Amino acid sequence: MTATVERGAAPVVGIRGLSLTYERGGSRTEVLRNLDLAVHPGEFVAIVGESGVGKSTLLRVIMNLASPSAGTVTIHAPPDDGRAGGGRPESALVFQxxxxxxxxxxxxxxxxxxxxxxxxxxxxxxxxxxxxxxxxxxxxxxxxxxxxxxxxxxxxxxxxxxxxxPAVLLMDEPFSALDSFTREGLQDELLRIRAATGRTVLFVTHDIDEAVYLADRVVVLAGQPAGIAAEIRVDTAQPRRRADPVLSAFAHQLRLELSRRSSDL
Structure with missing residues (x-):
C-alpha cells in the first residue's frame, strides 16, 4: 500500500531562504546558503549528499536544535484533537x-x-x-x-x-550502522509503517540506493556552502523491487548529479 501525498495542501515543512553560518574562534564557516524546500503531507523525502555537506545540520535546524543565520523554517502541525498533553508536536528525530x-x-x-x-x-x-x-x-x-x-x-x-x-518524522541516517541484511529489513519495515500511518518523513542518507528505494522525492544537497543542487521525483509505486531497472536508472541519475557537483567544487 502506498501512502497518500497531499500535494495541494499546505506543506508540513516549509523552508525559505535558509542560511546557516557558524562562528568559532573569530572564523566564520558558512554551511547552508539560501535553501528552499517544501515537504507535503504524507510525502517521503530523502536528502542525499557527500559526507559533511550539511545534511544532519539541516535536520538540527528543523528540530530547533540550531538557529539559522537567515531565512525561515515553518512546520504546519495538525491541531490538537483533544488528547491529554496538548497538540501534536511538530517533529521527532530518529538518530543513527x-x-x-x-x-x-x-x-x-x-x-x-x-x-x-x-x-x-x-x-x-x-x-x-x-x-x-x-x-x-x-x-x-x-x-x-x-x-x-x-x-x-x-x-x-x-x-x-x-x-x-509528530507532524513530520525526521530520520538521520538511521540504518547506516547496521549490516546489509538488517538494514534492508528495516527499510521495508519503515515503508510498511509509513503506509499504515501516513506519516510525513524527511530522511537523510548517504546511500543513494536506499534513497531511491524509499522516497517519493530525492533532494541533492551539494556545494560549499550547501544548497539544493537537484531534485528527482521517484515516480514508481510502492511496493518496489530493489532490482527494478527503473530504480537503477534513478540511482544512476543521482550519482551523475553528485559527481558533477563534486567536480565543480
Missing part, C-alpha cells in the same frame, strides 16, 4: 544510533517523550504498547536495551519517535 536510556525498559523508553507532555500513565502505556506492536516488538516490552540487537534498538527508537505522533 538508537540513544536508548539503559536504565529504562523498552516500553519505558518508548513512552519517555510522552511523560513531560503531561500524558497520563494509562495513555502513555496504551500508546507505547501500540507503537511496539506497530514495529513488531510487543514481546520485548519488558526487556532492557542491552538485551536487544542493533536492529531491535533502532525499532525501539522509531517507536519512541512515533509515539508522540
Amino acid at each position: 544510533d538508537a540513544r536508548l536510556l539503559p536504565w529504562r525498559s523498552v516500553l519505558d523508553n518508548v513512552t519517555f517523550g510522552l511523560e513531560w507532555r503531561g500524558v497520563s500513565r494509562a495513555e502513555r502505556r496504551r500508546r507505547g504498547e501500540a507503537m511496539l506492536a506497530l514495529v513488531g516488538l510487543s514481546e520485548l516490552a519488558a526487556r532492557w536495551p542491552h538485551q536487544l540487537s542493533g536492529g531491535q534498538r533502532q525499532r525501539v527508537s522509531l517507536a519512541r519517535a512515533l509515539a508522540v505522533e
